[in-house]
Amino acid sequence: MSKKVLVVDDDPDVRSFVVTVLEENQYMPLTAQDGIEGFEMIEKERPDLVILDVLMPRGSGIRLYRQLKTNENLKKIPVIMFTGIALRSFLKSQKALDEFKGGEVPEPDIYLEKPVTPEELVAAIKKKLD
Amino acid sequence: MSANKILIVDDEEIIVKLLSMSLRSDGYETVTAYSGEQGLEVFKTESPDIVVTDIKMPGMDGLELLKKIKEIDSEKEVIIVTGHGDIDSTITALQYGASDFINKPVRDEALAIALERAKAKISIREKLKEYTENLELKIAEATEEIRRKSNFQRLLIKSSNDAIVAFDHDWKVVVYNSEAVTMFGEAAKDVRNKMTIDDLYTPKIAQIFKNQAKEEKRQNTFPWRENIINTKDGRQIPVRYTSNALYEKGEFVGTVNFFQDLTEIKRLEKELVQSERLAAVGQTVSGLAHYVKNILIGLQGGSYVVDVGIAKNNTEKLKTGWGTIKRNIKRVGDLTQDLLTYSKQRKPEFEACLPNDIADDAIELVTDFAGSKNVLISKEFDSGIGEVVADPQTIHRSLLNLINNAIDACLEDEDTSKKHEIKVKTYIGKDNHFCLEVKDNGSGMDKNTQKQLFNPMFSSKGGKGTGLGLLVTGKLIEEHNGVIEIKTRQGIGSTFTIKLPYEKAN
Structure with a gap:
């Protein structure tokens, strides 16, 4: 059975691109439009991998990432951050949150800065799933 | 100068000598003559201050001498010595300008008094002369000063x-x-x-x-x-x-x-605004680069999906990919238009138009999209506004921008339990304005966001905004002599009101 990959991105264009890449590589795509929908989907579907945008209305990627990594049942699900935000800015916000909320959240497994070619995306997914 | 030199003229030598001696002892300087002719000669060479002359002399008499002296210098004091009862001569002497008369025989006291009077007259005359001369000088000075001043004032006014x-x-x-x-x-x-x-x-x-x-x-x-x-x-x-x-x-x-x-100043002011605006566009570049990158990502993603659609002969994929490409082409178009609008001077093109109809058009354009996001758009139009003279483009673009922002504010709202709603209202405001109001119950703004609203490059929408939208709207409204007012509360929502001059079309 093909592996389930959840794409959380508010931009329909990004979703259709990633979904197509996943289909072309025999994965089973799932989609969510924002962090809140994304979290519901993860709990329900238990995907094998999450591809997560950072800046989204209603529940940002930053918050969802934290939710996953601090949840005992979900923290093992690998996450690829897929975003237009530079890694440096993302880590800075994570660090600020660490200090604010206490505890430490591990850095994302893979961080991809858009734009990303289909090949780069596939390589990143394979690295986590194969 | 005190009158001190006295000429004594008498044909009787002894009298001359006696008088001379007496006057010298009083401190005067004396010169003497024994006839009218000699008296005149001495007068010319010695130039005495006062002349004392006998009236009756052989040859040139005292009256003749008086006349000649007065011809030479009318201001000389001439004292005439007369015999008793010589009224006619006295009157003639007065007519010739004699200063004083003393009777023969000459007594010292009488002469002294006559001399004092003559001296006083000379002194007064000298003072008067001095004053007069001074006055003339002062008048000349004053005239010069006035001329200078008036000239200065004339030049001042002229230049x-x-x-x-x-x-x-x-x-x-x-x-x-x-x-x-x-x-x-x-x-x-x-x-x-x-x-x-x-x-x-x-x-x-x-x-x-x-x-x-x-x-x-x-x-x-x-x-x-x-x-x-x-x-x-x-x-x-x-x-x-x-x-x-x-x-x-x-x-x-x-x-x-x-x-x-103020023509030049106004022109410079305009130029300054323009150059500030261009500088602002420069500042926007980093924000823009981000935005353009997003468009590029969209286009690349779209073309990948189209490629897959072609390879697999999959119409569904072709449609999806093509949709992505078209959306991003539109974003490029919108961005270009915003940039042009913002960086160029534009005069509103006034014409008779119906603000309510324009508002309807703008709402129409976004209703479907808003509906798909569960945002309800309602309207409340004042039909009394009727036809006005305004720039329909300005109204349309500004309103569309504000409504789009309102939708974004609803989508960004963390409170998903709200039933999100946008109300577009038109009404006639105070002091001859008509108002277009866009009110949402979305996320609202904090103070910091509010402050930066009209700054170029500022976008609260991450990479999804150009940071130009409100800037362009603000500029359009300003060019239309209108204003935008904002009321917002974080978590409650925002109200943007455009106020434009209300001029009814005939």
Whole structure:
């Protein structure tokens, strides 16, 4: 059975691109439009991998990432951050949150800065799933 | 100079000698002569201050001598010595200008008194002369000073950078300097002492100055004001002006007006705004780069999906990919238009239009999208607005921008339990404005976001905004002589109100 990959991105264009890449590589795509929908989907579907945008209305990627990594049942699900935000800015916000909320959240497994070619995306997914 | 030198003339030698001795002992200097002829000679060479002469002498007598002396110097004091009862000679001597008379035989006291009187007269005359000379000098000085001052004032008025126009109490032009010629375009010779205030100014401007003259004298000057002057030759000049009503001893004597041409300043101001705007566009570049990158990502993603669709002959994929590409092409188009609108000067194109209909069009464009995001758009239009003179483009673009922002504010709202709603309202506002209001119950804004709203490059939408939207809207409204007002509360929602001048179309 093909592996389930959840794409959380508010931009329909990004979703259709990633979904197509996943289909072309025999994965089973799932989609969510924002962090809140994304979290519901993860709990329900238990995907094998999450591809997560950072800046989204209603529940940002930053918050969802934290939710996953601090949840005992979900923290093992690998996450690829897929975003237009530079890694440096993302880590800075994570660090600020660490200090604010206490505890430490591990850095994302893979961080991809858009734009990303289909090949780069596939390589990143394979690295986590194969 | 004290009168000290005395000429004594008498044909009787002894008398001359006696008098001379007596006067010398009183401290005078004396010269003497024994006949009229000799007396005249001595007078010419010695130039005495006072002459004492006998009237009766052989040859040239005293009267003749007096006459000759007065011809030489009318101010010389001549004392005549007469015999008793010689009234006729005395009268003649008076006519010739004799100073005084003493009777023979000459007594010392009488002579002393006559001399003192003569000396006093000389002294007064000298003082008078001094005063007169001084006065002439002073008048010459004063005249020079006045000439200089008036010349200075004339030059001052002439070379002033302000246009100066002064009227007398009948409102006739009396001062009209060269700047005024430049400003009003009428030659000085046709204006000065010929035109009245009504000939030179348009009625509106003339009335301002006339009213001023009617007002209390205490307010005879008013602060600089700005206005547009329409010249008779059809030019419009932005000016700064002030005026002084002139009073002399409480009487109104005229008015002087000062005008400063602001054309150049206004042009520079405009240029400054323009260059600031261009600088702002420069600042936006980093924000823009981000935005353009997102478009690029969209286009690349879209073309990948289209490629897959072609390879697999999958119509569904083709449609999806093509949709992505078209959306991103539109984003490029919108961005280009925003940039052009923002960086170029644009004059609103006024025409008769119906704001309510334009608002309807704008709402129509976004209703489907809003609906797909569960945002309800409602409207409340005041049909009383009717047809107005305005730029339909400005209304349409501004409103569309505000509605799109409102939708974004609803989508960004963390509170998903709210039923999100946007209300578009039109109404006639106070002080002759009509208003277009967009009210949402979305996320609202914090103080910091509010402060930066009209800053270029600022976007609260991450990479999804150009940071140009509100900037462009603000500029369009400003060019339309309108204003945007914002009320917002974080977590409650925002209300944006556009106020535009209300001019009903005929």
